[in-house]
Amino acid sequence: MSANGGTKAIIAALLANIGIAVTKFIAFLLTGSSSMLAESIHSVADSGNQGLLLLGGRRAKRAATPQHPFGYGRERYIYAFIVAIVLFSVGGLFALYEAYHKFFDPHGITEHQWVPVTVLVIAIIMESFSFRTAIKESNQTRGKQSWVRFIRRAKAPELPVVLLEDFGALVGLVFALFGVGMTLATGNGRWDAVGSGMIGVLLVAIAIVLAIETKSLLLGEGAESHEVAAIERAVTDGPEVERIIHMKTLYLGPEELMVAAKIGVPACETAEEVARGINAVEARIRAAVPIARVIYLEPDIYSAAADRAGTGSAAHTAVPESDEVAGRPGS
Structure with a gap:
């Protein structure tokens, strides 16, 4: 993945999420919809995540120092892991809490009923453009890999993170639209809680996948x-x-x-x-x-006998111990 491609996808997602978060909050204040609040927090968390990815990319460019002689390239992995934690805690767990709260204190949407549906449809359109940008940038390096393999094997974390976030955002918006729509149709606020719960489970699942894949990168992966x-x-x-x-x-x-x-x-x-x-x-x-x-x-100097013995070189079998101590070549 080129750094420019990842940055372009991150900025597109950041701009989309900021705009979506504002409109969702307005819709929540007008309607009191639990799904709208869960989606608002989700968009705020995503906006913060994109900011973290941009910060990680910038800090990773620092020159090597005596204390960090191999540079700061892995800092991008650290910030991607933080993104997974934020998505899990701020996005997923809050949505589950809000679903629990709303389920035991249900109330329908009685005012401005057209607002949440309109906002969600607009958000789906905006999020689709962000998702399209992430797909376009990923295709430049994905090659013939499947999407699952690309996410699992990519060494640069930004595009897989943005892809999963945008995918989760789109599916979450559909869940929110389902919860709001059923609440409006039936007058039962528990459908709104169901939509929030579905969003929470989705975000927790995505966060777990991101955490697992990023942990592997942090531990250190070899070449393909x-x-x-x-x-x-x-x-x-x-x-x-x-x-x-x-x-x-x-x-x-x-x-x-x-x-x-x-x-x-x-x-x-x-x-x-x-x-x-x-x-x-x-x-x-x-x-x-x-x-x-x-x-x-x-x-x-290769030695088959030494290789069979597990040393792989001639030095440990052909050079006396006294010679090795004297500093002669071979080890």
Whole structure:
């Protein structure tokens, strides 16, 4: 995901939610509808969430420091996780509380009955434009992945978060329209409570999904299989490396990948030749996977016997312990 694409989707969602929140609050004040209040709080929470995503994106651009030598890229994951907590607590739990309160103290909508329906229809239209923008920006990086896989595997959290928020907002508006419509049709305020409860359950479910996916990113995820394959080809596509002994990858942020590998190099090379070969391999890796910006390559001489023993290099089997202590190469 490009940073510009994510920012565009966030700003579109932010503007839509601010406008929708204002109109919903007005409708709630005029009608006292529980569903309208739940949707108002939902829109306020979404607006705050988009603000958090923008703040996280900005703070993640800070330069690396001695205390944080790998930079602040993961700060985007932290703010996305906070968004999930806010959506769960402010949006979902408040809607469930309001549903409980309204169910045991029901009252119909007796004044300005046309207001909530009109506001909800307008909100659905506005939210649809925001959702359309998020889909359009996501399609630029989604490729042939399904939407479920895109949300689960995306390394940049902003678009999946906005997609789920906008989807939840649209479905929540339909639930609110159902609750308000049934209340107007029957005069029974408990239908309004049902609409609020449905909104609450929906928001809690979305928040849980976001929290699970963002937690995985916070813990640290490796490169995708096609990225690993491209890196492996880049490493071995030349005479400098005989084989990869082992390799690990880690996303330091949505657009920065670390690659660490022990590589088997031909024997009897000089240090200058090894260094020149490593530089060539690093250049090929960055050309194949541009986000691989932090690369650590450890040269070694491969030994099949050592590999079977679990060490993967010749040093631990061919070099006496006294030589290792003396600082001779091999480990």
